[in-house]
Amino acid sequence: MTNEEIKTAVSALFPSVTYDETGEFLTLLITPAEIRSVMKALRYNTEFSFDYMFCLTCIDWKTHFMMVYHLLSKTHRHNIVVKAKIADVNKPEIETLCDIWQTANFHEREVYDLFGIRFLNHPDLRRLLLDEGWDGYPLRKNYVDENMISL
Amino acid sequence: MSLLGEPELTEEGEFVINIGPQHPSTHGVLHLKVWLDGETIKKIQPHLGYIHRSIEKMSESLSYRNFIYATSRMDYLSAHINNQACALTVEKGLQIEAPPRAQAIRILMAELTRLSSHQLWWGCTGLDLGAVTPFFYAFRERELIMEIMEETCGARLTQNYSVPGGVMYDVHPNFQNRVKDVMKQVKSRFREYEEALTGNVIFEQRTKGVGYLSAEDAISFGCTGPTARASGVSCDIRKWFPYDGYDKLQFDEIIMTGGDSYTRYMVRMEEMKQSVAIIEQLIDNIPEGDFQAKTKMVIKLPKGEFYQRVETARGELGVYIVSDGAASPYRIKYRSPNFSNLSALSHMATGAKIGDLVAIMATIDLVIPDVDR
Numbered sequence: 083m084t085n086e087e088i089k090t091a092v093s094a095l096f097p098s099v100t101y102d103e104t105g106e107f108l109t110l111l112i113t114p115a116e117i118r119s120v121m122k123a124l125r126y127n128t129e130f131s132f133d134y135m136f137c138l139t140c141i142d143w144k145t146h147f148m149m150v151y152h153l154l155s156k157t158h159r160h161n162i163v164v165k166a167k168i169a170d171v172n173k174p175e176i177e178t179l180c181d182i183w184q185t186a187n188f189h190e191r192e193v194y195d196l197f198g199i200r201f202l203n204h205p206d207l208r209r210l211l212l213d214e215g216w217d218g219y220p221l222r223k224n225y226v227d228e229n230m231i232s233l
Numbered sequence: 234m235s236l237l238g239e240p241e242l243t244e245e246g247e248f249v250i251n252i253g254p255q256h257p258s259t260h261g262v263l264h265l266k267v268w269l270d271g272e273t274i275k276k277i278q279p280h281l282g283y284i285h286r287s288i289e290k291m292s293e294s295l296s297y298r299n300f301i302y303a304t305s306r307m308d309y310l311s312a313h314i315n316n317q318a319c320a321l322t323v324e325k326g327l328q329i330e331a332p333p334r335a336q337a338i339r340i341l342m343a344e345l346t347r348l349s350s351h352q353l354w355w356g357c358t359g360l361d362l363g364a365v366t367p368f369f370y371a372f373r374e375r376e377l378i379m380e381i382m383e384e385t386c387g388a389r390l391t392q393n394y395s396v397p398g399g400v401m402y403d404v405h406p407n408f409q410n411r412v413k414d415v416m417k418q419v420k421s422r423f424r425e426y427e428e429a430l431t432g433n434v435i436f437e438q439r440t441k442g443v444g445y446l447s448a449e450d451a452i453s454f455g456c457t458g459p460t461a462r463a464s465g466v467s468c469d470i471r472k473w474f475p476y477d478g479y480d481k482l483q484f485d486e487i488i489m490t491g492g493d494s495y496t497r498y499m500v501r502m503e504e505m506k507q508s509v510a511i512i513e514q515l516i517d518n519i520p521e522g523d524f525q526a527k528t529k530m531v532i533k534l535p536k537g538e539f540y541q542r543v544e545t546a547r548g549e550l551g552v553y554i555v556s557d558g559a560a561s562p563y564r565i566k567y568r569s570p571n572f573s574n575l576s577a578l579s580h581m582a583t584g585a586k587i588g589d590l591v592a593i594m595a596t597i598d599l600v601i602p603d604v605d606r
Binding site: 104105106107133134135136137139141142150152156159183184185187188189192196210211212213220221 | 282285289290450452455538539540542553564566572573580
């Protein structure tokens with residue numbers, strides 16, 4: 083499908099979704115509340131069948147967090163980016179996508195570890211790269227490491 | 234339950250043991266916590282981060298020229314391809330393209346890297362499964378490739394040869410002759426490789442039917458590279474999203490459907506031959522001209538997001554740069570192939586015997602610094 087066709091099909095299902103076409107991929111902007119329903123449709127509807135999630139990450143924009151999901155369809159060969167804005171920086175939460183793409187399990191744990199985003203209903207949400215007792219979330223922009231020596 | 238220490242018995246009568254972080258078959262500091270029922274694996278929990286350096290955080294304070302050097306330390310066996318990925322991302326942001334000569338040199342170096350990486354993997358796989366000879370055979374040829382790297386890049390492992398706009402300097406005058414000589418030798422030695430390991434009865438029995446991964450699971454777990462292609466998933470970025478002129482070259486994407494450790498082994502063996510084929514097509518046809526496009530001293534990417542994928546020796550590496558217009562990236566994410574391939578390990582090994590775990594790990598070909606970053 084072309085970007086225009088994807089836009090039309092998504093808008094028919096979810097009228098509230100907005101789009102951003104400035105980048106390389108078509109970007110869908112959604113709210114955390116509708117992430118499960120949008121992602122399920124993108125994964126299981128045969129017209130989309132985005133079966134491969136090739137990147138999952140988060141960006142700290144200081145005023146809010148942005149979850150970024152890169153998806154590819156192996157059958158239709160189209161790409162898409164889905165972004166969900168988490169407005170609450172003090173208690174960032176979003177639903178997990180582990181059951182839709184199994185690769186989300188490790189990637190969400192990594193985001194939890196480094197950004198402190200809580201993934202609701204994640205089966206095994208523990209720190210992945212850092213120690214269990216690590217203080218703070220290093221990839222946040224306001225993270226300060228007291229042991230860091232500036233050269 | 235202690236993280237490290239004595240083996241323990243759970244309430245269900247399962248035995249919990251720790252493999253690693255210092256264990257020869259994990260090829261690096263990976264710690265696997267394994268739940269066993271007798272000899273059968275019930276569950277595996279990887280514990281990562283023993284060499285986590287937070288390259289992503291470091292890169293946020295480095296310039297667009299300097300952050301590339303850190304990526305040589307991720308998948309150190311595909312160091313050149315990591316550098317290439319970063320250089321391509323920056324070029325995408327600047328909307329420039331490397332000159333044809335630079336592109337050809339990059340591909341040649343990338344395929345040499347892939348070849349030497351697969352050779353090291355082949356030697357280590359033999360070693361893991363109890364055959365010592367392959368290790369010496371593999372390192373004999375690998376050394377020749379390392380010498381080519383050393384001559385042109387000045388470094389054997391962490392080349393740092395790709396820079397935004399092309400390559401750092403032109404190839405050494407001996408480069409073409411030397412590569413041709415080495416390719417002749419490597420080709421004549423493939424037969425030895427196959428005689429040493431491929432048809433070996435013990436090797437076949439230890440790998441055939443071991444660590445099965447279905448095509449659906451491979452896609453769902455985000456597996457890429459030979460690990461996924463052995464399950465019948467087409468995922469070669471060189472074919473799907475060609476970069477640096479791979480679309481002008483003749484080569485095959487090796488796809489097999491066995492899904493077990495033996496098939497993963499066979500895919501890599503065939504890929505080595507494809508790499509040789511690519512090098513032979515290109516070595517006499519390196520275009521004349523500049524080896525580097527002109528870029529500004531201080532590179533600033535425009536506001537926006539840039540994503541570039543490349544095919545390393547282990548699968549799809551994605552570099553995702555978010556720029557706010559400054560001289561260093563606002564956020565960088567490396568989608569590393571090993572990280573996703575590792576996540577499928579528990580699924581592949583559940584139900585296998587503990588001895589098979591070594592064969593499964595060997596054929597996924599994990600490089601731990603790339604997992605931890």
